[in-house]
Amino acid sequence: MGTTADRELPTERRALVSTDVEATIALGRALGQLVEAGDVIALSGDLGAGKTHLVKGIVSGAGGAPAEDVVSPTFVLLVPYDGGRVTIHHVDAYRLGGPEELLDLGAIDLFADGVGVVEWAERVEAALPRERLGIALDYGEEPSERTLALEATGVRPVALLRALDRALAEAGWGSERRAT
Amino acid sequence: MIVLGIESSCDETAAAIVRDGVHVLSNVVRTQIAKHRPFGGVVPEIASRCHLEAIGPVVEAALADAGLASIDDVDGIAVTARPGLIGSLLVGVSFAKGLAVASGKPLIDVDHIEAHIYANLLAAPDLEAPFVSLIASGGHTAIHRWEGPGRSELIGRTRDDAAGEAFDKAAALLGLGYPGGPAIERAARDGDPGAVHFPRARVKGAPLDFSFSGIKTAVLYHLHGPNRKRSDPIRPEAGSVADVAASFQEAVCDVLADRTVKAARAAKVSAIAVGGGVACNGRLREKVNERARGLRVVFPAPALCTDNAAMIAGLGHHALRARLEAGAGPGSSLDFDARPR
Numbered sequence: 001m002g003t004t005a006d007r008e009l010p011t012e013r014r015a016l017v018s019t020d021v022e023a024t025i026a027l028g029r030a031l032g033q034l035v036e037a038g039d040v041i042a043l044s045g046d047l048g049a050g051k052t053h054l055v056k057g058i059v060s061g062a063g064g065a066p067a068e069d070v071v072s073p074t075f076v077l078l079v080p081y082d083g084g085r086v087t088i089h090h091v092d093a094y095r096l097g098g099p100e101e102l103l104d105l106g107a108i109d110l111f112a113d114g115v116g117v118v119e120w121a122e123r124v125e126a127a128l129p130r131e132r133l134g135i136a137l138d139y140g141e142e143p144s145e146r147t148l149a150l151e152a153t154g155v156r157p158v159a160l161l162r163a164l165d166r167a168l169a170e171a172g173w174g175s176e177r178r179a180t
Numbered sequence: 181m182i183v184l185g186i187e188s189s190c191d192e193t194a195a196a197i198v199r200d201g202v203h204v205l206s207n208v209v210r211t212q213i214a215k216h217r218p219f220g221g222v223v224p225e226i227a228s229r230c231h232l233e234a235i236g237p238v239v240e241a242a243l244a245d246a247g248l249a250s251i252d253d254v255d256g257i258a259v260t261a262r263p264g265l266i267g268s269l270l271v272g273v274s275f276a277k278g279l280a281v282a283s284g285k286p287l288i289d290v291d292h293i294e295a296h297i298y299a300n301l302l303a304a305p306d307l308e309a310p311f312v313s314l315i316a317s318g319g320h321t322a323i324h325r326w327e328g329p330g331r332s333e334l335i336g337r338t339r340d341d342a343a344g345e346a347f348d349k350a351a352a353l354l355g356l357g358y359p360g361g362p363a364i365e366r367a368a369r370d371g372d373p374g375a376v377h378f379p380r381a382r383v384k385g386a387p388l389d390f391s392f393s394g395i396k397t398a399v400l401y402h403l404h405g406p407n408r409k410r411s412d413p414i415r416p417e418a419g420s421v422a423d424v425a426a427s428f429q430e431a432v433c434d435v436l437a438d439r440t441v442k443a444a445r446a447a448k449v450s451a452i453a454v455g456g457g458v459a460c461n462g463r464l465r466e467k468v469n470e471r472a473r474g475l476r477v478v479f480p481a482p483a484l485c486t487d488n489a490a491m492i493a494g495l496g497h498h499a500l501r502a503r504l505e506a507g508a509g510p511g512s513s514l515d516f517d518a519r520p521r
Contacts, residue, residue, distance in 0.1 A: 052393065053393075068339055075342065075344070077265050
C-alpha cells in the first residue's frame with residue numbers, strides 16, 4: 001500500500017513580515033474570508049509570537065465571532081466558533097502530550113465539516129493531514145514585528161495561498177514581501 | 181434541600197454535596213496534576229475517557245463523604261453545562277442526565293463561571309448582593325457585577341490569555357515547574373518585585389478589560405534579550421529567577437487588583453469577591469486588600485477557588501428552589517445541551 005507520504009503534492013511558500021499586531025490580525029482576517037470547510041491551518045511559533053492574534057483575524061474574517069471575543073484556548077483546548085459561514089475549530093496543542101492526544105480530542109473528525117486552526121501545531125504534527133497551510137510565526141527585527149513563513153501543501157492549500165496573495169495585494173497589506 | 185453537584189468542564193472531575201445552598205457536606209475533586217508531573221507536567225486530562233473512568237467513583241465518594249446512603253437521599257442534581265471542552269462537558273452532562281432519569285430527581289444545568297462567583301457565597305454566606313467579582317483562572321479572567329443567582333453582568337474580561345495561563349507560560353519561560361501559579365509564587369518569595377518593570381497592559385476603550393499576551397513577550401525579551409528567541413542563552417543582566425518571578429507576579433497582580441477595585445468603585449458596591457485558581461495567590465490577596473480600603477473583600481479557601489463541584493451544587497440549589505416554587509415538574513429538566521461557549 002502506497003502511503004500518502006509517497007505522493008508528490010504541490011507545495012508553495014511565502015515569507016511575510018507583519019509590522020505589528022494589527023497587521024497580523026488583518027492578515028488573519030483576509031485568510032478567514034477565504035477559508036472553506038475542510039481547510040486545516042497549522043500555526044507554529046514560540047510564546048508570544050502572535051498565533052492567537054492571527055486566529056482572532058481568521059475567526060472574525062470568517063464571521064465566526066468578533067476578534068475581541070477570540071481568546072487563547074490553551075486551557076480549554078478546543079473552541080468552535082460557529083457564528084459565520086463556516087465553523088472555525090480553534091485548537092491549542094500547548095498542553096497536549098503528543099499527536100495521539102489531538103486524536104483523543106476528536107479534533108481531526110471535526111475538521112471535516114469546518115476549518116481546523118491549530119496553535120502549537122509542531123507538537124501534534126503527525127496527527128495533522130499532510131494537505132494543509134502551515135504558518136510559522138517568529139519574532140522580527142523590531143519589538144512589534146513578526147515574520148510569517150507560509151507553506152501550502154496540496155492542491156487546495158496552494159489555491160488558498162494564491163487567493164490570499166491576491167487579497168493581500170488588493171488590501172494593500174502593508175508589509176514587505178519576499179518570495180522564496 | 182440537598183443537592184449533588186457534578187463538574188467536568190476542563191481538567192478536573194468533581195462531585196460535591198451541598199445542603200441549602202451553603203453547607204458543603206462533601207467536596208471531591210479528582211485531579212491529574214500529580215499523576216502528570218513525571219511527564220513534564222503539561223499533559224492535561226484531555227480525554228473524556230479519563231472523566232468517564234472517574235465520574236462514577238467521584239460521585240459515589242461525594243455521597244459517602246456526606247454520609248448519604250444513595251442518590252435517593254438528594255433532592256436534586258446540578259451539573260456544569262457551559263463553558264468548557266465539549267467532550268469533557270458531555271461526560272458530566274450525560275452522566276447527570278442518566279442519573280436524573282434513573283433516580284427521578286430534578287436536574288439543573290449550571291454555568292461554570294457563574295458558579296465560580298457563587299463559590300464566594302459558600303465561603304461567606306453573609307456576603308450581600310450586589311458585589312463585584314473577579315474570576316481569574318487558567319482558562320478564564322473576568323469581572324462581573326453580581327446581583328443574585330442568574331443575575332450577573334460581565335463588565336470586564338481578558339482579550340487574549342487568562343491570568344492563570346500567563347503564570348503557567350511565564351513559569352515555562354523561567355524553567356519553573358507546573359502548575360505555574362504556585363511555582364512562580366514560591367520562586368518570588370526571595371525576589372524583589374521592583375527589580376524589573378513589566379508592562380501593565382491597558383485595552384483601548386475598555387478600562388476594565390485585560391490583556392496578558394504581551395507580558396509573555398516582555399519576559400522572553402527580558403531573559404534572552406530584545407528580539408531574541410527562547411533558544412538563545414539567558415543574559416547575565418536578566419538577574420535572578422526570583423527577581424523576575426517576583427516582578428512578573430507583581431505586574432499581573434497589580435493589573436488584576438487595579439481593574440477589580442476600579443470596577444467595584446464604579447459599580448458603587450461595598451464588597452469584592454475573588455475566585456478561580458489565581459485567587460490562591462498570596463500577593464493578589466495582599467494587593468486587592470491594600471487597594472480596596474473601605475470595601476469588604478472575600479477570598480474563598482483554595483478548595484473553593486479552583487474547579488470544584490460544591491460551587492455547582494450551591495448555585496444549582498437556587499435554580500432548583502425557583503423551579504420547585506414555580507411548580508414545575510422534573511419532566512423538562514433534561515432539555516439542555518452542553519455548550520463550549
